[in-house]
Amino acid sequence: MAANTNSISIEGVDAGYGLVRVLDNVSLRVNSGETVALLGTNGNGKSTLMKCIMGWARPSKGRIVAEIDGEKHDLAGLSTEQIVDLGIALVPEGRRLFPRQTVEENLLLGASRPKARAHIKTNLDFCFEIFPRLAERKSQLAGSMSGGEQQMLALARALMLNPRILLVDEPSVGLAPLLVSRTIDAIKQLKDHFNLTVLMAEQNFTQALRIADRGYVIVHGKIEFEGNSADELNNNDLIRQFYLGM
């Protein structure tokens, strides 16, 4: 097993809130260096799956195993902080920036963990190179920026963690179409530069499939379809009919 393998494997996970079960026997794999799309419309369990990976929700059945730099970790029982410190970063739904702090402070908060501090300068330079807007607005309060700028900041802040695996929950939400495609492009750029393994939840199938190697479709908490290439997903009759409107 190579020392730079970073993958995530979800095996038969059930999860929910109280008595309400949301995820039903979900299995999904993201291999090292892949970009995998988790596709599904609103309320089907995408964010719940992200929460399970981050330890915010606990599966009642199944396992989640992350492989970081070739070493396997069962995530059950780890705190969210420990999971992040392994090298798994989440850009959460709704971005969750610190609105009353500046752009720069938000970015530096991303680099809080000791393993990320050593790379602050190079990572910050790279973020400012990819998102020049953030460099211009360094001292502006995060809460006073536009939606597109906030999404850039959320992505950049996750990169400051110096992660191996990047999870992105619905980056397109609330953005104008042009900004959606820019954000998706940025994810691809960041992925290539940092050699990341990416899992992206999206309901915008067309945009997500532009950069995804593979994808899963989740319906009512069950994986209904697994496409081994973007083409396979694009050409699937069910998806064409229901989601792409063709």
Next chain:
Amino acid sequence: MQFDLLINAIIAGLMLGAFYAAVTSGISISFGMLDIVNIAHPGFIILGSYIAYIVNVQLGADPIVIAIVALPAFYALGSIIYEIYYRSFEKHGQDSLRGLAFFFGLLFVTEVVLNMVFGVDYRSVNVPYIGGSLTIGWMEFPIRMLVPAVVSILMFGGLQIYLSRTFIGRAVMAVSQDPQALQLMAVDPIRIKRIAFSISLATASMAGAFLIIIQPVIPSSGREYIGRVFAICVLGGLGSLPGTLIAALLIGVIESITSTFYGPSWAPAVSFGLLLLTLAVRPSGLLGR
């Protein structure tokens, strides 16, 4: 209104305000940044005064030096109190009303214990500079006000640099905005709150020494400060140390001018009037969130 009287009232007010800033800094952190209504804080300030008093009487050491030596003990006490508060209240989402009762109880216990140990007589420290004063032209700086004021400003500067320039400091500023998002930065929000609360309690050691240099102290002295410190904290704006400093200086100067020209009994009325007026115009305070 005589000019030199006014100038001297302003100088005295600035020094008084700097002292108020030290008294309020702990509340500004616990209440303003962590949403913890620590009304027991003035009680811990009085505890700090008595520690300075007892060591000063025994060993003749300077109260400020004593307070600096006692900082780790206050920090540790802060960690213990936060841990109890977190486990009993905050964790279960019962932080507001029951938490208030908890801190009220702590205030009461501190006062009773100090009463039992030291009695209700006024206590003061012996420091060579207490009666002296520095005179520049017709401006007069009583040293017993000047020393606490200068050390207080230094402490404030240190806290502000710590909060704005360090990883933990930035996390302290972030924790009340979104503790869960802090977890996504690999930072444990509970640990951050414990550290910040401990720092807030450590400021009581310093403020206590300042207080007993400025005036003699009895166990219930803390009570007169409860209203004032929350007023300064709210006036400055929750979550902003610079705001707290400006508000404290403002209140100090206004109280000093009022008592010089109209008598001390007017001072609180004018301060709280200013608070209400400011909040009517700016509900978030001078520099608040």
